[in-house]
Amino acid sequence: MSATILDGKATRDAIYDDLRSRVAVLAEAGVRPGLGTVLVGEDPGSAAYVRGKHRDCAKVGITSLRRDLPADATQEQVATAIDELNADPSCHGYIVQLPLPQGLDTGALLERMDPAKDADGLHPVNLGRLVLGETGPLPCTPRGIVELLRRYDVPLAGAKVVVIGRGVTVGRPLGLLLTRRSENATVTLCHTGTKDLAAEVRRADIVVAAAGKPGLITADMLTPGAAVLDVGITRTEDGLVGDVALQAREIAGFVAPMPGGVGPMTRAMLLTNVVEAAERAVRSA
Numbered sequence: 001m002s003a004t005i006l007d008g009k010a011t012r013d014a015i016y017d018d019l020r021s022r023v024a025v026l027a028e029a030g031v032r033p034g035l036g037t038v039l040v041g042e043d044p045g046s047a048a049y050v051r052g053k054h055r056d057c058a059k060v061g062i063t064s065l066r067r068d069l070p071a072d073a074t075q076e077q078v079a080t081a082i083d084e085l086n087a088d089p090s091c092h093g094y095i096v097q098l099p100l101p102q103g104l105d106t107g108a109l110l111e112r113m114d115p116a117k118d119a120d121g122l123h124p125v126n127l128g129r130l131v132l133g134e135t136g137p138l139p140c141t142p143r144g145i146v147e148l149l150r151r152y153d154v155p156l157a158g159a160k161v162v163v164i165g166r167g168v169t170v171g172r173p174l175g176l177l178l179t180r181r182s183e184n185a186t187v188t189l190c191h192t193g194t195k196d197l198a199a200e201v202r203r204a205d206i207v208v209a210a211a212g213k214p215g216l217i218t219a220d221m222l223t224p225g226a227a228v229l230d231v232g233i234t235r236t237e238d239g240l241v242g243d244v245a246l247q248a249r250e251i252a253g254f255v256a257p258m259p260g261g262v263g264p265m266t267r268a269m270l271l272t273n274v275v276e277a278a279e280r281a282v283r284s285a
């Protein structure tokens with residue numbers, strides 16, 4: 001038995017079809033959504049992600065606003081780029097590509113963003129809204145994971161979900177999202193202090209691996225039929241590798257592979273957050 005693939009590319013394409021028609025409605029109201037990116041330095045991985053986001057914007061009809069700064073940019077220079085995007089009415093949402101180079105105060109820069117333009121959902125105000133159950137932009141990777149499971153009818157209500165990783169972009173906000181009443185999953189967040197990872201994973205109906213450790217999840221850890229989502233990405237000499245060993249796919253009932261699973265959904269949710277921000281701007285005009 002081999003697993004049903006949770007196909008992030010096909011799902012992204014369906015989402016982009018929907019976004020294109022919403023962009024057309026916005027155009028009738030005289031608004032073209034704009035996504036900004038702030039990229040500091042020349043890390044090839046970060047540069048590739050930012051290129052991918054702008055390529056997707058072009059497919060959907062979203063204007064791209066790039067702010068590329070040198071690796072030695074000062075705190076003030078990055079702050080100025082943020083202030084400009086906050087003030088620019090053609091920018092409905094933007095992201096500060098993480099991680100920032102050493103020496104920059106990431107927290108201060110994220111807090112400087114206008115929470116209404118936070119396309120990543122990572123501003124402290126928006127993370128606070130998520131905790132409080134108030135509406136706001138949702139973090140892209142967690143939202144993409146929930147959307148992927150929903151579209152493949154993988155049941156979440158009452159499901160036992162084990163998340164490996166408590167990072168602020170994936171694991172921590174995913175726990176918050178999945179434990180809302182609308183999802184109603186029971187979540188365990190694992191990390192390097194977890195005593196027996198294999199025992200935790202074995203209990204799971206759904207496993208989300210977001211540690212960034214190649215091959216961390218092996219076939220023997222899984223209950224047959226479990227859904228396994230490979231989120232982790234590690235750059236090696238042989239290319240990008242995920243956290244889930246290939247043999248685990250034979251045991252699983254559903255697999256979101258890396259590549260082709262959660263990554264494309266992350267980008268689709270980023271663009272969705274921007275279109276939603278533009279729709280709010282039109283409604284409040």
Ligand SMILES: NC(=O)C1=CN([C@@H]2O[C@H](COP(=O)(O)OP(=O)(O)OC[C@H]3O[C@@H](n4cnc5c(N)ncnc54)[C@H](OP(=O)(O)O)[C@@H]3O)[C@@H](O)[C@H]2O)C=CC1
Nearest residue numbers: 165166167169170191192210211212231232233262263266
């Ligand atoms: N596909 C996609 O769309 C995206 C993929 N990613 C990828 O997801 C991964 C996680 O990202 P992010 O949250 O930002 O990363 P962080 O580095 O912030 O978090 C990694 C987490 O994994 C935990 N961890 C590391 N090793 C182990 C281990 N052996 N056993 C158990 N837990 C472990 C860490 O535990 P501790 O807290 O104890 O250190 C930490 O909580 C990365 O590989 C990143 O590249 C990120 C964003 C989007």
Ligand SMILES: Nc1nc(=O)c2c([nH]1)NC[C@@H]1CN(c3ccc(C(=O)N[C@@H](CCC(=O)O)C(=O)O)cc3)C=[N+]21
Nearest residue numbers: 049095096097098099120258259260261263264266267
């Ligand atoms: N402020 C901020 N927001 C982020 O959302 C953010 C970030 N910083 N820093 C880095 C991580 C990583 N991330 C990915 C996005 C898309 C893919 C993606 O599209 N992956 C493809 C493969 C891409 C390839 O082959 O290079 C896939 O999995 O199929 C992966 C990873 C967003 N991140």
Ligand SMILES: [Mg+2]
Nearest residue numbers: 258261262263
């Ligand atoms: Mg992926």
